[in-house]
Amino acid sequence: MPKGKKKEKPKDCDTKVLIVFYSHTGSTKVMAKKIAREICADILEIKPAKEVTKSGLKFLWGGAQAVMKKEPELKPLKKDPEDYDVIIIATPVWASNMTPPVRTFLNKHMARKKKVALIAKADGNAGKTIPSMKELLVKCKIIATLELVGNYADKKADFELDIEDFVGTVQEKV
Ligand SMILES: Cc1cc2nc3c(=O)[nH]c(=O)nc-3n(C[C@H](O)[C@H](O)[C@H](O)COP(=O)(O)O)c2cc1C
Secondary structure: OOOOOOOOOOOOOOOOEEEEEOOOOOHHHHHHHHHHHHHOOEEEEOOEOOOOOOOOHHHHHHHHHHHOOOOOOEOOOOOOHHHOOEEEEEEEOEOOEOOHHHHHHHHHHOOOOOEEEEEEEEOOOOOOHHHHHHHOOOOOEEEEEEEEEOOOOOOHHHHHHHHHHHHHHHHHHO
């Protein structure tokens, strides 16, 4: 479908779609909620049992955790991914990769075959985030991917078009 072409609204909200996201400073959360509204999806925020510091040290500590492919323990999930046929997973980009809580989620909760769509939210470059996520989802069918690079307020028009395309692709393949 051509970029930016309007898609029909979902006919109903009965589809079993879940958007799972981690967000440290809130921007991925805003995007995940927006997409959830457009797709009529349920939403699940994952949080590590011990959150990374909000101070400037987060770049050093969080980046190192991402590079070392750490898998921190998560707080109990408030929804069961097993109840859903389609899962959209959104992560901020840390050190050109997925965040550690998302790595935990992919390895612990995505072992069964499902349709999956992936979102990476970055400031400058999503790096190998989407390819790395795909590597952990060998049993799943990847139906769509989306890289949101930059600040939503600055790039609103571009983001809206890309999100619209992503939503349309997911709706076609659900
Ligand atoms: C530890 C850390 C590492 C990051 N590494 C990258 C990076 O490699 N590339 C990039 O474009 N942005 C990087 N960022 C910026 C975040 O991906 C970006 O601000 C994202 O929108 C944050 O999402 P959130 O607000 O949902 O936490 C990094 C941020 C942190 C905290």
